[in-house]
Amino acid sequence: xxxxSSALSNTEDSRSGEMSKAGGRTxxxxxxxxxxxxxxxxxxxxxxxxxxxxGYGSYVPWGLxxxxxxxxxxxxxGAFVFGALGYILGWEGFEKKADLRTAxxxxxxxxLPAFMVIxxxxxxxxxxxxxxxxxxxxxxxAFNAWMYNSxxxxxxxxxxxxxxxxxxxxxxxxxxxxxxxxxxxxxxGVFFEAVGTKQYWNSPLLSMMFLSSALAAxxxxxxxxxxxQTSAEASTGSPARESDKGIRTLRFITVAALLVYLAFxxxxxxxxxxxxxxxxxxxxxxxxxxxxxVFWVVQLLIGALVPLALYLLSTSRSAWGLAxxxxxxxxxAARMGILVPGQVVGQIQGLQAAFQDSRxxxxxxxxxxxxxxxxxxxxxxxxxxxxxxxxxxxxxxxxEQKA
Amino acid sequence: xxxxEKKPMDRREFILAGGLVGAGVAVAAVxxxxxxxxxxxxxxxxxxxxxxxxxxxxxxxxxxxxxHVRMQRELVRAMAKPAEHRHWMMVIDIRKCIGCQSCTIGxxxxxxxxxxxxxxxxxxxxxxxxxxxRIEFLPRPCMHCDAPPCVPVCPVRATWxxxxxxxxxxxxxxxxxxxxxNACPYGSRTSDFGRYYSDGAAEGAPTGADRALDGPRSPxxxxxxxxxxxxxxxxxxxxxxxxxxxxxxxxxxxxxGQLPMCVTTCIGRATYFGDSNDPKSLVVELAxxxxxxxxxxxxxxxxxxxxxx
Numbered sequence: 267x268x269x270x271s272s273a274l275s276n277t278e279d280s281r282s283g284e285m286s287k288a289g290g291r292t293x294x295x296x297x298x299x300x301x302x303x304x305x306x307x308x309x310x311x312x313x314x315x316x317x318x319x320x321g322y323g324s325y326v327p328w329g330l331x332x333x334x335x336x337x338x339x340x341x342x343x344g345a346f347v348f349g350a351l352g353y354i355l356g357w358e359g360f361e362k363k364a365d366l367r368t369a370x371x372x373x374x375x376x377x378l379p380a381f382m383v384i385x386x387x388x389x390x391x392x393x394x395x396x397x398x399x400x401x402x403x404x405x406x407x408a409f410n411a412w413m414y415n416s417x418x419x420x421x422x423x424x425x426x427x428x429x430x431x432x433x434x435x436x437x438x439x440x441x442x443x444x445x446x447x448x449x450x451x452x453x454x455g456v457f458f459e460a461v462g463t464k465q466y467w468n469s470p471l472l473s474m475m476f477l478s479s480a481l482a483a484x485x486x487x488x489x490x491x492x493x494x495q496t497s498a499e500a501s502t503g504s505p506a507r508e509s510d511k512g513i514r515t516l517r518f519i520t521v522a523a524l525l526v527y528l529a530f531x532x533x534x535x536x537x538x539x540x541x542x543x544x545x546x547x548x549x550x551x552x553x554x555x556x557x558x559x560v561f562w563v564v565q566l567l568i569g570a571l572v573p574l575a576l577y578l579l580s581t582s583r584s585a586w587g588l589a590x591x592x593x594x595x596x597x598x599a600a601r602m603g604i605l606v607p608g609q610v611v612g613q614i615q616g617l618q619a620a621f622q623d624s625r626x627x628x629x630x631x632x633x634x635x636x637x638x639x640x641x642x643x644x645x646x647x648x649x650x651x652x653x654x655x656x657x658x659x660x661x662x663x664x665x666e667q668k669a
Numbered sequence: 670x671x672x673x674e675k676k677p678m679d680r681r682e683f684i685l686a687g688g689l690v691g692a693g694v695a696v697a698a699v700x701x702x703x704x705x706x707x708x709x710x711x712x713x714x715x716x717x718x719x720x721x722x723x724x725x726x727x728x729x730x731x732x733x734x735x736x737h738v739r740m741q742r743e744l745v746r747a748m749a750k751p752a753e754h755r756h757w758m759m760v761i762d763i764r765k766c767i768g769c770q771s772c773t774i775g776x777x778x779x780x781x782x783x784x785x786x787x788x789x790x791x792x793x794x795x796x797x798x799x800x801x802x803r804i805e806f807l808p809r810p811c812m813h814c815d816a817p818p819c820v821p822v823c824p825v826r827a828t829w830x831x832x833x834x835x836x837x838x839x840x841x842x843x844x845x846x847x848x849x850x851n852a853c854p855y856g857s858r859t860s861d862f863g864r865y866y867s868d869g870a871a872e873g874a875p876t877g878a879d880r881a882l883d884g885p886r887s888p889x890x891x892x893x894x895x896x897x898x899x900x901x902x903x904x905x906x907x908x909x910x911x912x913x914x915x916x917x918x919x920x921x922x923x924x925x926g927q928l929p930m931c932v933t934t935c936i937g938r939a940t941y942f943g944d945s946n947d948p949k950s951l952v953v954e955l956a957x958x959x960x961x962x963x964x965x966x967x968x969x970x971x972x973x974x975x976x977x978x
Binding site: 318387389390400403404405407411412413434437442446464612617 | 850859
């Protein structure tokens with residue numbers, strides 16, 4: 267009798283789980299369609315009006331897309347490093363090849379749309395390949411472009427090797443990939459530091475801030491993906507214990523890396539506040555300027571304090587997933603907080619008034635087109651991840667059948 | 670029961686991992702060091718760059734001739750040397766500048782600059798309060814730094830310092846990443862966003878014979894620019910649209926024995942130009958005789974535009 271009612275309850279659970287899984291999928295599809303539709307409008311604006319539909323100009327040449335680009339590569343690097351290290355070191359919840367593949371796909375799905383955005387940001391999109399054919403490695407852009415692409419090749423090979431039963435090369439290549447994925451987020455910070463003539467960017471702490479934020483964002487994104495995966499598995503009644511252990515580890519790493527980032531950021535800003543110099547104009551803009559709320563509300567409150575509270579105080583996996591989304595939003599705001607204040611401070615007094623033009627101002631306001639392309643970036647990332655998962659599933663079945 | 674795949678790395682895997690990471694580091698280090706090591710100039714040097722110009726050949730030299738005529742003679746003298754033996758510099762006497770913006774406009778006209786692109790703006794600064802008031806004007810061309818921060822950041826070698834000291838941009842190579850714009854502390858580089866002054870000017874205008882403008886854009890905006898002694902047509906999103914642009918000391922004019930446009934249009938005789946390798950040149954004389962300063966010296970960019978203050 268008990269067995270019968272338990273079986274009945276299991277069937278009902280499974281049915282309601284199937285329904286919630288289907289509901290979740292529908293929601294994700296609607297979200298993707300909305301993002302893609304918005305992105306296509308942005309793409310149309312970009313190709314119809316060129317850079318004139320954007321908010322950046324000659325005195326503030328880099329805007330939202332550069333921040334999104336650095337966010338994409340940060341997630342890519344962070345996700346890969348934990349997926350690879352977890353697999354190599356055999357951390358609980360990371361030791362399966364399926365977990366490794368998820369991390370690799372997430373990493374690629376974050377980096378490819380970042381490349382798309384940086385391509386759209388170029389004044390001469392037709393000359394993109396020059397970065398590879400005529401590169402000069404005195405430039406961080408060229409160095410980073412080569413590094414990201416080398417990483418993508420390594421990641422692709424690792425993904426393919428993961429379908430083999432035994433491979434001598436898988437873990438050594440994962441070590442190389444992990445090395446690169448630690449290197450390029452920190453080099454993203456050096457990208458700004460290397461612009462030696464901007465006081466605000468001229469701090470070695472930036473590379474550490476970019477690295478810690480990459481680790482937090484990468485671990486957080488992996489946590490989000492695995493939360494969604496676990497809830498899908500749970501809804502179908504599949505065991506999800508190993509994955510759950512992985513989620514707990516990722517939660518710990520995310521919180522630790524976020525706290526390290528905040529400590530670095532405090533160190534960076536407090537120096538500028540206590541020793542006023544040229545860079546304090548940028549700091550002033552950050553904390554009291556037109557976009558003060560981006561720093562205080564979006565980055566610190568919504569992007570750091572709320573996620574910390576959710577990670578530490580809640581036991582719900584959905585809350586942790588939400589915390590990861592907020593964390594990423596916060597880090598985009600943090601990147602804007604590095605990018606924009608560094609550029610809005612001119613060094614030649616009166617230059618803005620000397621020759622008046624909308625593109626010759628020390629101000630930056632992201633435009634609708636820039637936000638829409640941001641939506642496209644997310645949609646493309648989701649699509650790459652989905653395709654990667656489907657390909658993985660197909661190849662995994664194929665390799666199992668062969669075995 | 671789920672099968673776990675936990676297995677420590679063996680010795681061979683360790684050696685392979687170390688080899689891969691080591692090889693990656695070595696390739697990166699060699700690439701950076703190789704590109705940091707100064708190579709031969711990418712511009713022609715030697716006798717091929719000597720210009721035998723006939724400018725002012727028939728005008729007799731006399732001791733008190735106008736500064737412009739003197740600079741013109743010095744220009745001809747400098748151009749008679751190979752490129753690597755001349756080093757251009759500019760001296761601006763801000764005590765003489767009246768802020769008329771003739772240089773700005775002359776430059777815009779000479780180089781057919783579109784909206785948002787400016788090579789030589791003149792800043793205005795007020796000091797003190799009425800009646801103890803002073804206004805200073807500061808023309809700001811490209812500084813043609815001897816240690817230009819804009820050059821190494823270019824990912825595609827599209828900008829470099831020539832043997833004669835001029836920092837140039839190859840519009841056919843520039844990808845428009847705008848790194849150089851951020852690297853220049855003087856704000857000397859601007860991006861060509863593909864705009865036209867008369868865009869939208871004819872909107873709402875009567876059609877037919879009464880139409881004030883011929884087509885959506887005025888014909889003068891289709892005139893090619895002669896920068897770098899080439900014909901640059903911006904139509905159809907051709908370069909320099911999408912490129913970084915900057916002052917090049919009117920290189921195309923120098924080649925034919927003409928002073929830069931900003932020098933010739935300066936009605937206050939406040940801008941001087943010449944070869945700093947020529948000890949008899951006016952610019953060297955002015956720079957050594959007066960109290961000269963450079964902008965933002967602390968960045969160590971070694972600007973080649975000097976201000977008499």
